[in-house]
Amino acid sequence: MNIRNDWKIRPYNSNTARQSEVVFKKYWNAYKSVMTDPSNRNKILTITGVGITTYYLSPSAQVRKITNVFKEGKFIQNDDAPDPNSLVKREDLEEALIKILRLKSGAYCLIVGEHGTGKTNLIRNIILKLKKPKGVVHFECPSVMDDFSKQLASHLNCELYSFNFLDIIRKWITGVRRQEQIYKSKYADWSLLSEQLINAAVSFKKKYGRPIVLILDQVDRIAKNDQEFLEILQDFAKDHADRGSIIIVFVSSEGLVQKLLKSRSAWSRAIHLEIGDISDEAAVKFLENSDVDKNIAKNVVSHLTGGRFALLQQFKNQYNVTPNIAAEEFRNQLFTRIQYSLNNIKISERHKLFTKLIELKCIDIKEAKTIIPLDILHKLIEDNIFSGQHNNRTMSFHSRYVETYFKELKLLQVTLIVLRRLLDDGFKL
16 A cells, blocks of 8 residues: 655645635525525524434433433532531441442342431542442432422433423423323322433443442431332332342431331341441540530530530530530520420420439330320420330430430439428428
């Protein structure tokens, strides 16, 4: 093969330039004549619009969008979320959670922990640390169940409707969806979204060799408002865990979710991870590292916060504003919260169940139901006065400050009784 070696940069030639201009004008005039004709212009614009619409709204486009969101990793960043660098290191939990996020197949997961134990912050921090492709999306379930699929679709950057080419063109032109396209099924939106999720999962696994992970936080809201939908999600989690395409992680703060999920055969594929409080030592160290006086830190942890991370964070913020009176102010806020709840529930703070819990630390739920009506018991749990442990069917005070409140109340009652007896016996103050 002869290779030409006589290529050279040609100098500017006015004749060549004029020839190029003539050719350009020829095609420009032809294009201009087409575009100035209304019928041709409308055809071209319609074809262009259809092409763009098809590219962005077709099933393959939806798959690309969802796959890209999982690749980048995503969670909702709240304004009040703490700086990840300020969080207490919980290496054992982080390691366990990373293993869950890297499962290949065969299981889904339930993460359980009381309000304020740091579940969500731990998950967000791990997602931040993961390298791309992360393959993980964290989503907080809304309070209104009708919004679940719509908000999740928005979070995944996809459109929520069945792809029908004619309907898309009709909607694009008129802005109105055909009545037949509006499904009547209660869970139609989820059916559409789950299909897109499945297709995206297949695409992600084909490209990266592992399943996508969808973390559903605040699942308690679903359990309270729509238990049937929770069952649908559990079956979806079990089926796709078996296929190795999607790993669903449920995150819950209350025992109801665990109770409902455990009651069904699909629980056989579940991994259970419990997140509790950090140790008192770690809690004191956290406050000290946040410039809280050591003695104040010890006192606050011992009587108010314990190792509950949300409470530690709240006190740290209070201390930054009013360091001299932070402990007293914080104590008053927490105790007022208890009094407000008890007034709403209409139960006396001197009820014998509170006294019994001080003595025993925890009590069997069956025994508790013989002391107090079940509906009142549920309200005390909902208002974070009690905590129900469904693993061993026991109940205890929800947090350290609640325990302290009733201990101080009992001490005051005992002091008043002793003082009254002394006065009755003629003792003079």
